[in-house]
Amino acid sequence: xxxxxxxxxxxxxxEFLNDCVEQADQIRKEYxxxxxxxWGNYRVESTSGFMPNKTYPMASGGKFDVSPxxxxxxxxxxxxxxxxxxxxxxxxxxxxxxxxADPNGPEDVEAAKKVSHLVMYGLERPGNFRTxxxxxxxxxxxxxxxxxxxxxxxxxxxxxxxxxPDPSAPGExxxxxxxxxxxxxxxxxxxxxxxDPVLETDDLYDxxxxxxxxxxxxLKWKIKRFRMRDExxxxxxxxxxxxxxxxxxxxxxxxxxxxxxxxxxxxxSPKLLTESLTDEDLEDIKExxxxxxWVFEGTIPSEVAAKIGAIDAQGAVVIRIIxxxxxxxxxxxxxxxxxxxxxxxILPTGRGIYGLSPLTVVRYLQDVSDTQLILTVQALIESVxxxxxxxxxxxxxxxxxxxxxxxxxxxxxQGDVTQLLPLPKDYTGLNIxxxxxxLLSQTMRNAMNARDPVQGIQRQTGETTATETQTVAAAxxxxxxxxxxxxxxxxxxxxxxxVNDLFYCNLxxxxxxxxxxxxxxxxxxxxxxxxxxxxxxxIGARNLLSRNAKANQFRxxxxxxxxxxxxxxxxxxxxxxxxxxxxxxDVKGLETLMLTDPEEIIARMQAxxxxxxxxxxxxxxxxxxxxxxxxxxxxNPGNGGRTGGTGAQSSGESQ
Numbered sequence: 001x002x003x004x005x006x007x008x009x010x011x012x013x014x015e016f017l018n019d020c021v022e023q024a025d026q027i028r029k030e031y032x033x034x035x036x037x038x039w040g041n042y043r044v045e046s047t048s049g050f051m052p053n054k055t056y057p058m059a060s061g062g063k064f065d066v067s068p069x070x071x072x073x074x075x076x077x078x079x080x081x082x083x084x085x086x087x088x089x090x091x092x093x094x095x096x097x098x099x100x101a102d103p104n105g106p107e108d109v110e111a112a113k114k115v116s117h118l119v120m121y122g123l124e125r126p127g128n129f130r131t132x133x134x135x136x137x138x139x140x141x142x143x144x145x146x147x148x149x150x151x152x153x154x155x156x157x158x159x160x161x162x163x164x165p166d167p168s169a170p171g172e173x174x175x176x177x178x179x180x181x182x183x184x185x186x187x188x189x190x191x192x193x194x195x196d197p198v199l200e201t202d203d204l205y206d207x208x209x210x211x212x213x214x215x216x217x218x219l220k221w222k223i224k225r226f227r228m229r230d231e232x233x234x235x236x237x238x239x240x241x242x243x244x245x246x247x248x249x250x251x252x253x254x255x256x257x258x259x260x261x262x263x264x265x266x267x268x269s270p271k272l273l274t275e276s277l278t279d280e281d282l283e284d285i286k287e288x289x290x291x292x293x294w295v296f297e298g299t300i301p302s303e304v305a306a307k308i309g310a311i312d313a314q315g316a317v318v319i320r321i322i323x324x325x326x327x328x329x330x331x332x333x334x335x336x337x338x339x340x341x342x343x344x345x346i347l348p349t350g351r352g353i354y355g356l357s358p359l360t361v362v363r364y365l366q367d368v369s370d371t372q373l374i375l376t377v378q379a380l381i382e383s384v385x386x387x388x389x390x391x392x393x394x395x396x397x398x399x400x401x402x403x404x405x406x407x408x409x410x411x412x413x414q415g416d417v418t419q420l421l422p423l424p425k426d427y428t429g430l431n432i433x434x435x436x437x438x439l440l441s442q443t444m445r446n447a448m449n450a451r452d453p454v455q456g457i458q459r460q461t462g463e464t465t466a467t468e469t470q471t472v473a474a475a476x477x478x479x480x481x482x483x484x485x486x487x488x489x490x491x492x493x494x495x496x497x498x499v500n501d502l503f504y505c506n507l508x509x510x511x512x513x514x515x516x517x518x519x520x521x522x523x524x525x526x527x528x529x530x531x532x533x534x535x536x537x538x539i540g541a542r543n544l545l546s547r548n549a550k551a552n553q554f555r556x557x558x559x560x561x562x563x564x565x566x567x568x569x570x571x572x573x574x575x576x577x578x579x580x581x582x583x584x585x586d587v588k589g590l591e592t593l594m595l596t597d598p599e600e601i602i603a604r605m606q607a608x609x610x611x612x613x614x615x616x617x618x619x620x621x622x623x624x625x626x627x628x629x630x631x632x633x634x635x636n637p638g639n640g641g642r643t644g645g646t647g648a649q650s651s652g653e654s655q
Contacts, residue, residue, distance in 0.1 A: 010246070012307035013319055013326040017294055021223055024208035031354050035142050035204065038359040041077035041366050042141050046070075069377050074369045076441050077359050080448040081140045084358065084480060088136055091484040092492065092538070099123060099496045101534040111532035114525050115500060117517040119536065122197045122499040131199040135344050138204060143357035145344040146202035146209075148224070149498040151333075151506045154194040161186050196516075197502040199495070202341070209353045210298065216343040216494060219353070221298025226320075228291050233327070246327040250291065253323065293322035297332065297339045335501035342494040344487055358448040365447065369440040376433040383430065386422050449479040488538050496536030503530050554580045 040046065092098065101115035122128070135145035163173040164183045174183040206225035213219045233251060236242040296319040305313035308329050316332035316339065334340045345355035359366075507513055510527040517525060558576065561567045578594060595601050 007246075007326075009308045009329070010321075010324060010326050012304060013329065014321055014324050016300065016304045017223060017296055017319070017321060020210075020221060020296070021208050021294075024211050024223070027211045027352060028208060028354075031143070032205075034357075034360055034363070037363055038077070038141050038357055041073070041359055041363065042081055044073050044075050044078050046073060069374055069381075072370065072373050072377060074366070074373050074437075074441060076369060076444045077362065077366055080358060080362070080445060080450040081137065083450040084140055084448065084483075085133070085136050087480045088484055088487070089133065091481065092488060093129070093132065096120075099536065099538055101496075101500075101532070102537045104533050104535065108532050108534055111529045112534045114517070114529045115532055115534050115536075118503055118513065118525075118530055119496050119499050121516050122503060123199075123495070125196050125198065128197075128199045131201050134201040136346075138201065139344040139346040139355065139357075141357060141359055142204055143345070143347065143355040143360065144204065144353065145346075146204060146207055146222075146341065147344075147495075148200050148202055148341040149495075149502060150198060150200070150340060151502050152194055152196065152198045153192065155190050155192045157188050158191050158193065159186055160189050160191060197499050197506075211352070213353050214350055215345070215348065215353070216339075216491070219298065219339060221296060221300075222339050222341065223294055223296050226293055226295050228293070228322075230291065233291065233322075236327075241330050242328050243326060246322075246325045249325050250322045250327060291322050293320060293327070295320045297341075333505060334498075335504055336497070340498065342491060342498065344491050346483060346487075348486075362444045362447050365440060365444045369437065369444065372433060372437045372440060376430070376437055379427075379430045379433055383425065383427060386425075492538040493536050496538060500530065500534075500536060551580075 097116065097120060099116060099119050101112040101119065103109050103112035131147055135147045137145070139145035161184045164185055166172040166174050175181060176183055202224060208223045210218075210220045210222070230251060233247050237244040237247050297316065299316055300308075300311070300313055300319075302313040305311050305317070308319070308326065311317045311319075311329050311331060316334065316337045318328060318330050318332055319326065320328035332338070332340070343353070345353075346358070347356040349356055503513075507516075507527065507530065510525065513525045513527050513530060558580075561571050561576075574594065574596060595604075
């Protein structure tokens, strides 16, 4: 058997990761019970390990405590998270250009525009918005959402239609003799299917953070579990950034040494990790090809770096370990030498990296609400099933049958039933229980800033004016807006910089930049534009007007300009219309759709029979674009800049 994990670098790397995870786990394990409860409340699932049997409504197998009724939960936690997430997503990502590069100096203005388009392209790649959706959800459920960023290259064997070369004419292609079209053939070939940055949500149950940090920019390191197929490992043996010798050892050894498994909870690790697994587990792993390990990102002590080798402690590093074997130890590929990822903390406390979840705030209210729901349903069932006083020798048997009876079930008895009297029922408690349940639900919504008007729920009792509803909704939105401000200013800029830096490290020519964003404005994109010294800032929909609001404001502004002869003549109407189309209507490519030559514009209007609606270029006075009467010998903006006469003419007059 190969020398499993006995290289000095393997022992040094594994021991260091063990120490880091154990330190972080001392903090994380205090939060994990709350995570479990919040996760169950969000999924509307009981945390009990019993599986209910729904044969009978009140009992199962004679045990009341495993009745399906006792698995009931109110969906308030689930609904509150979804409401807050929808509001925050709309506020942060509700407009097209929610990322802008803010230049440090005037020389960076044009480059910053191109950086903005490039970063937006990266953030809008398939799957990245879902990452934001999931990470934001984690922050609402667990108090913290974590994500990683990386450059993904994927090439596959895919069908491509290729032109058929003409053997008689080098450089030419065969053409259809009837149509003249180039003849093609469908062939399978290796081609890139993805070559862009990706954002991936970290599973908090498989992630550990530096316990000394209070926020992301203070993190010295982050450790995650990962899984990888054997064919992926074999393919990485040719990559200079991976340890081919270490990978070979991993693939050669069938059974890992559990004593070298990193992490304090290796015995409780998911089965996808090859740590302390049975022989049967290992056979499954061998068949399906999954290996699991640990990845470290961050800074390390100089003495550890010296033992591992090939890395410098002065910068951030990436270390990967599988079964106690170091398969990768490199400097961080991140441009700024930091962790490739970020965090979203919805309610930071300043007492560690983990924030406070809205579900934690209402966890005990959720328990009381669940109990009240169970009691209410039990009361409803009791109102349907009549209680009896039974006397006689068959009393015990009949009592059991009545308790487990189904609707409209009949019983045939032999013997005497001396007494069978219905018991009177008091239903006043049912109304009290229903009212209490509504009160609890309302209290939970208020505590999570997900009040009824925000969720689109109308009050069923009492009269509420439209003003009152708007006031309540505005108060809830204001609280949510503060959460958006925190994320927008302190945490999302990290995401923009990550994407920009990934482009910087992986786009090595102008063509790759140009293919991603095309022509921005009137100048081509240069590779060096992405290296501009810029600050990436996020501007969400909360700070930008909606499209309808913009359209209305543009219309009112244009009306105001046209109402005054002086402002009408001073306005570049062509530029105003272009700005209106781009920003208010989101119309792209207006510079190619709109003419700028006044003579050509008027000629087209004459051809369309609209000559009497505008002044001719040789005349004077205000033209179609509006404008004041011009003085003789002076340039007139209203007629394309030509000198006009002294007289004014309305737009409805002909020349």
